[in-house]
Amino acid sequence: xxxxxxxxxxxxxxxxxxxxxxxxxxxxxxxxxxxxxxxxxxxxxxxxxxxxxxxxxxxxxxxxxxxxxxxxxxxxxxxxxxxxxxxxxxxxxxxxxxxxxxxxxxxxxxxxxxxxxxxxxxxxxxxxxxxxxxxx
Amino acid sequence: xxxxxxxxxxxxxxxxxxxxxxxxxxxxxxxxxxxxxxxxxxxxxxxxxxxxxxxxxxxxxxxxxxxxxxxxxxxxxxxxxxxxxxxxxxxxxxxxxxxxxxxxxxxxxxxxxxxxxxxxxxxxxxxxxxxxxxxxxxxxxxxxxxxxxxxxxxxxxxxxxxxxxxxxxxxxxxxxxxxxxxxxxxxxxxxxxxxxxxxxxxxxxxxxxxxxxxxxxxxxxxxxxxxxxxxxxxxxxxxxxxxxxxxxxxxxxxxxxxxxxxxxxxxxxxxxxxxxxxxxxxxxxxxxxxxxxxxxxxxxxxxxxxxxxxxxxxxxxxxxxxxxxxxxxxxxxxxxxxxxxxxxxxxxxxxxxxxxxxxxxxxxxxxxxxxxxxxxxxxxxxxxxxxxxxxxxxxxxxxxxxxxxxxxxxxxxxxxxxxxxxxxxxxxxxxxxxxxxxxxxxxxxxxxxxxxxxxxxxxxxxxxxxxxxxxxxxxxxxxxxxxxxxxxxxxxxxxxxxxxxxxxxxxxxxxxxxxxxxxxx
Numbered sequence: 001x002x003x004x005x006x007x008x009x010x011x012x013x014x015x016x017x018x019x020x021x022x023x024x025x026x027x028x029x030x031x032x033x034x035x036x037x038x039x040x041x042x043x044x045x046x047x048x049x050x051x052x053x054x055x056x057x058x059x060x061x062x063x064x065x066x067x068x069x070x071x072x073x074x075x076x077x078x079x080x081x082x083x084x085x086x087x088x089x090x091x092x093x094x095x096x097x098x099x100x101x102x103x104x105x106x107x108x109x110x111x112x113x114x115x116x117x118x119x120x121x122x123x124x125x126x127x128x129x130x131x132x133x134x135x136x
Numbered sequence: 137x138x139x140x141x142x143x144x145x146x147x148x149x150x151x152x153x154x155x156x157x158x159x160x161x162x163x164x165x166x167x168x169x170x171x172x173x174x175x176x177x178x179x180x181x182x183x184x185x186x187x188x189x190x191x192x193x194x195x196x197x198x199x200x201x202x203x204x205x206x207x208x209x210x211x212x213x214x215x216x217x218x219x220x221x222x223x224x225x226x227x228x229x230x231x232x233x234x235x236x237x238x239x240x241x242x243x244x245x246x247x248x249x250x251x252x253x254x255x256x257x258x259x260x261x262x263x264x265x266x267x268x269x270x271x272x273x274x275x276x277x278x279x280x281x282x283x284x285x286x287x288x289x290x291x292x293x294x295x296x297x298x299x300x301x302x303x304x305x306x307x308x309x310x311x312x313x314x315x316x317x318x319x320x321x322x323x324x325x326x327x328x329x330x331x332x333x334x335x336x337x338x339x340x341x342x343x344x345x346x347x348x349x350x351x352x353x354x355x356x357x358x359x360x361x362x363x364x365x366x367x368x369x370x371x372x373x374x375x376x377x378x379x380x381x382x383x384x385x386x387x388x389x390x391x392x393x394x395x396x397x398x399x400x401x402x403x404x405x406x407x408x409x410x411x412x413x414x415x416x417x418x419x420x421x422x423x424x425x426x427x428x429x430x431x432x433x434x435x436x437x438x439x440x441x442x443x444x445x446x447x448x449x450x451x452x453x454x455x456x457x458x459x460x461x462x463x464x465x466x467x468x469x470x471x472x473x474x475x476x477x478x479x480x481x482x483x484x485x486x487x488x489x490x491x492x493x494x495x496x497x498x499x500x501x502x503x504x505x506x507x508x509x510x511x512x513x514x515x516x517x518x519x520x521x522x523x524x525x526x527x528x529x530x531x532x533x534x535x536x537x538x539x540x541x542x543x544x545x546x547x548x549x550x551x552x553x554x555x556x557x558x559x560x561x562x563x564x565x566x567x568x569x570x571x572x573x574x575x576x577x578x579x580x581x582x583x584x585x586x587x588x589x590x591x592x593x594x595x596x597x598x599x600x601x602x603x604x605x606x607x608x609x610x611x612x613x614x615x616x617x618x619x620x621x622x623x624x625x626x627x628x629x630x631x632x633x634x635x636x637x638x639x640x641x642x643x644x645x646x647x648x649x650x651x652x653x654x655x656x657x
């Protein structure tokens with residue numbers, strides 16, 4: 001059994017977070033709700049128009065585009081190393097946590113970010129060596 | 137070779153019956169849960185929230201159903217006993233992990249339905265001045281357990297993805313034990329009771345589905361399964377012999393008086409010195425009549441490498457090195473595998489690839505013992521195929537095969553077909569050519585049956601076999617109008633398994649029944 005490749009796992013969690021982020025964003029077009037209503041009053045951002053709906057949908061799509069990765073992101077500086085992702089995901093998860101349905105994706109994205117951080121500290125590269133061991 | 141298409145695979149009668157049952161039972165439960173909420177006048181104040189409540193209740197009932205089922209297919213000790221009963225003909229017990237996955241996919245789907253319905257519910261609840269949404273989410277027990285389960289699911293599902301599982305089994309294995317907390321949350325999800333009857337209609341009482349009344353049974357059964365595993369693994373076990381085979385294979389022989397097994401079964405092995413929690417499956421290669429139990433372990437990963445190191449097998453010096461004391465072994469098993477049913481066929485075709493030969497080694501040994509002790513057996517003919525990549529691999533079981541061949545039980549009872557698939561060096565070829573001509577034994581395997589080079593063409597093999605049976609040449613005494621069972625048993629990579637299965641299906645006919653059985657890793 002081999003060693004765990006952190007970025008492989010981070011990518012899967014990132015994809016999960018991305019999907020939820022988009023769904024949560026679309027959800028917010030119909031239901032405007034600030035998750036931290038009791039703590040901080042930022043209702044002007046939610047009513048009459050929910051700014052977070054746009055933010056979350058767009059960032060969710062960006063996450064998916066980076067993680068898949070889509071062809072125009074392939075082999076660019078964004079996908080070739082983990083640092084741009086880490087820098088991008090931390091603000092995304094910080095912002096989207098305020099939106100009602102995006103608390104969970106924000107948490108998952110944060111976990112994925114921590115995993116990417118571990119991956120870059122451990123010196124993993126993005127070139128996943130997909131030589132699957134023969135099991136026999 | 138052709139592979140069966142998606143349509144052929146998913147709509148095969150057995151599979152189709154399962155799908156109808158599976159989707160049918162879920163949709164039925166969903167509708168039941170949905171209507172029960174909708175039509176109950178005592179729950180009207182909840183139904184007033186909207187359609188999302190009825191949807192979430194229906195999905196919740198489906199989740200209870202899956203939650204009760206998901207632990208059952210991983211109770212390997214219990215499955216082992218069920219395999220011995222008549223149920224084995226009805227339920228394919230060897231597909232337990234496949235069923236476990238179907239439960240998981242189903243849980244994922246209904247979780248999405250349930251969760252999104254609740255997101256709408258809680259907003260509506262706030263609008264109706266029942267409670268603020270964030271309070272329901274993060275202060276009520278149901279909300280907390282729900283969120284914990286979601287997080288656990290993210291970690292469990294992603295780490296169970298094939299890419300992670302094959303790269304690092306340990307990560308998958310350890311993360312999957314979060315299931316313990318998941319199940320605790322599942323059982324306590326209804327604590328705090330949010331499905332209360334309308335206070336206007338008398339004193340309020342809980343009127344949920346009480347799914348934990350039956351989901352918990354899955355957990356209880358699994359708990360006993362784990363206790364049984366622990367108990368069995370603590371029975372005394374002593375390593376008696378370690379043999380270092382070429383091609384990085386290690387054979388461990390051990391004695392465990394409390395261990396009773398049948399040929400072709402497998403066991404789980406744990407070495408506390410390496411890891412207290414890791415259990416690894418290995419096929420038993422000895423026969424029940426042997427005074428010891430043996431497993432052959434090929435060094436392919438962390439665990440197997442470290443184990444070989446611990447046993448002193450990786451020492452390159454001539455004399456070798458003998459460890460002062462051998463590590464303690466813990467054994468859980470044996471567990472049933474398709475190969476143990478080999479003896480129920482008249483004709484058995486055994487196909488092993490590389491180290492995949494191990495279950496058949498046990499069976500071949502058992503055949504030998506059966507013959508020595510003149511025990512009656514249904515088995516009339518055995519065709520043994522061994523497909524190997526390199527010549528060194530042959531040495532693992534060379535002595536066994538040679539003994540079997542020398543005893544030559546009954547004329548034509550056991551036939552070896554050995555295939556070598558790797559490219560040979562020119563010098564090796566020369567060597568073979570020179571030695572092959574004069575001697576009556578094969579230069580590579582030292583057996584009477586010649587080694588074939590390349591891959592076997594099973595379509596052709598089956599066709600020839602069928603013709604031989606039909607013409608009565610193959611089994612001279614049998615009446616031709618009686619049906620003959622031919623069992624094809626395979627252990628090896630799944631790519632060949634698929635094509636082999638197709639060939640078996642093609643060969644299957646009224647009088648001569650071919651059946652395909654695959655060993656799972």
